[in-house]
Amino acid sequence: MKMDGVRVVRRLEELYLCGAHDGGAYSRLAFSEEDRKGRELFASYFRALGIDPLTDAAGNIIARLDGEEGEKGEKAGAPLPAILIGSHLDTVPGGGKYDGALGCVAGLEVVETLLSSGKRLRHPLDVVVFADEEGARFGSGMMGSGAFSGASLGDFSPTAEDSAGVKRADALAAFGVNWKEMGKAARERATVLCSLELHIEQGGSLFKSGTPIGVVTAIAGVKRREVTITGEMNHAGSTRMHDRKDALVAGARFISSAPEIVAAHGDAYSVATVGTIAVRPNAVNVIPGSCTFSLEIRDQELPVIERIDSELERRLRDVTEASGTTCNFRFISSTSPALMDDGVKNAIIKASEEAGYSCSLMPSGAFHDSLTLARSFPCGMIFIPSVNGVSHSPEEFSTEEDIQKGCDVLLRTVLTLDNTGLQSGA
Numbered sequence: 001m002k003m004d005g006v007r008v009v010r011r012l013e014e015l016y017l018c019g020a021h022d023g024g025a026y027s028r029l030a031f032s033e034e035d036r037k038g039r040e041l042f043a044s045y046f047r048a049l050g051i052d053p054l055t056d057a058a059g060n061i062i063a064r065l066d067g068e069e070g071e072k073g074e075k076a077g078a079p080l081p082a083i084l085i086g087s088h089l090d091t092v093p094g095g096g097k098y099d100g101a102l103g104c105v106a107g108l109e110v111v112e113t114l115l116s117s118g119k120r121l122r123h124p125l126d127v128v129v130f131a132d133e134e135g136a137r138f139g140s141g142m143m144g145s146g147a148f149s150g151a152s153l154g155d156f157s158p159t160a161e162d163s164a165g166v167k168r169a170d171a172l173a174a175f176g177v178n179w180k181e182m183g184k185a186a187r188e189r190a191t192v193l194c195s196l197e198l199h200i201e202q203g204g205s206l207f208k209s210g211t212p213i214g215v216v217t218a219i220a221g222v223k224r225r226e227v228t229i230t231g232e233m234n235h236a237g238s239t240r241m242h243d244r245k246d247a248l249v250a251g252a253r254f255i256s257s258a259p260e261i262v263a264a265h266g267d268a269y270s271v272a273t274v275g276t277i278a279v280r281p282n283a284v285n286v287i288p289g290s291c292t293f294s295l296e297i298r299d300q301e302l303p304v305i306e307r308i309d310s311e312l313e314r315r316l317r318d319v320t321e322a323s324g325t326t327c328n329f330r331f332i333s334s335t336s337p338a339l340m341d342d343g344v345k346n347a348i349i350k351a352s353e354e355a356g357y358s359c360s361l362m363p364s365g366a367f368h369d370s371l372t373l374a375r376s377f378p379c380g381m382i383f384i385p386s387v388n389g390v391s392h393s394p395e396e397f398s399t400e401e402d403i404q405k406g407c408d409v410l411l412r413t414v415l416t417l418d419n420t421g422l423q424s425g426a
């Protein structure tokens with residue numbers, strides 16, 4: 001049985017064209033007209049195979065390939081728990097061809113390959129397109145996978161607006177999704193054996209090392225803070241250097257020390273980032289009276305995040321004390337890391353070995369639907385190289401050869417899990 005990498009690449013191209021905008025940019029923002037085109041095209045591929053996909057209460061598309069066996073005993077007549085293959089079709093503005101779409105098209109390819117070979121799985125196989133993973137339009141992502149996992153939907157306000165002033169609830173309604181009913185998409189845990197997601201890497205470590213397959217160990221958690229340093233606003237011409245309480249100089253000292261703190265107290269994949277900064281009053285001839293910046297820390301282990309967080313806070317207090325400024329280290333949000341399931345990881349490793357492809361264990365620094373799904377279901381993710389690690393950009397590119405390898409490993413993983421279930425032993 002062989003997956004058709006050429007067909008996968010062709011379909012990724014066809015989906016990409018659904019996101020064409022005037023002016024030559026391509027994007028499929030969640031619940032936009034471009035997203036609708038992409039979703040309809042994707043569903044049409046399944047219809048051509050005789051499978052009519054459903055849309056659940058959160059706008060997730062679910063295409064099912066029935067399994068051969070049913071439950072025995074008490075639940076006789078019910079299907080076995082399903083193997084899920086899922087990802088997303090929505091993109092960020094000016095996104096690429098592969099982020100998300102690859103996982104969906106690869107799921108379709110598994111179905112088509114199984115059907116054409118005549119091989120029947122014991123378990124049902126559900127290919128799922130999760131709605132609004134990116135959160136690029138209304139500000140909070142992983143909505144469909146959150147609803148599917150039975151997570152709290154508090155982050156998805158119906159009145160959140162996009163840049164054109166369209167409210168989330170109205171955008172959903174145009175796709176037949178009633179915001180109030182989204183919780184009905186929650187999938188009963190017992191109906192899912194496990195979930196698989198094939199995705200391009202983001203960061204480039206597979207590309208740099210020439211490794212075709214990444215087996216994700218965990219999706220990193222993130223802790224976000226807002227830091228404010230307050231000094232003294234004063235005239236930039238007449239205030240002598242030793243009389244100043246310059247908030248931005250203190251901020252710069254702190255920010256430039258963050259990499260060494262991460263290196264000293266984190267692990268190989270720990271990261272800390274200051275991504276925004278605002279200076280007040282932001283005038284050429286005034287010493288900055290305050291500066292406020294974002295700070296986020298990511299790692300696959302919560303204790304590591306906490307350790308880096310407290311070391312950064314300690315450094316901030318030292319820097320501000322030495323400069324006569326004051327600080328506020330305000331908590332904004334925290335998302336715990338999500339561990340991938342040992343049984344699914346083992347099946348992916350076995351599949352890579354059988355196919356003769358080297359693989360490496362790695363965490364994901366970026367969020368994926370699998371982050372939310374892992375709170376409810378056993379999950380695994382397969383990464384393939386992205387040239388130069390580029391993602392969320394039209395430059396995003398993975399070679400046909402790497403796509404073929406990722407698809408091969410995905411199919412073999414499905415066959416292993418269908419055959420043996422989750423084997424968590426080493």
Ligand SMILES: [Zn+2]
Nearest residue numbers: 099100199368
């Ligand atoms: Zn993605």
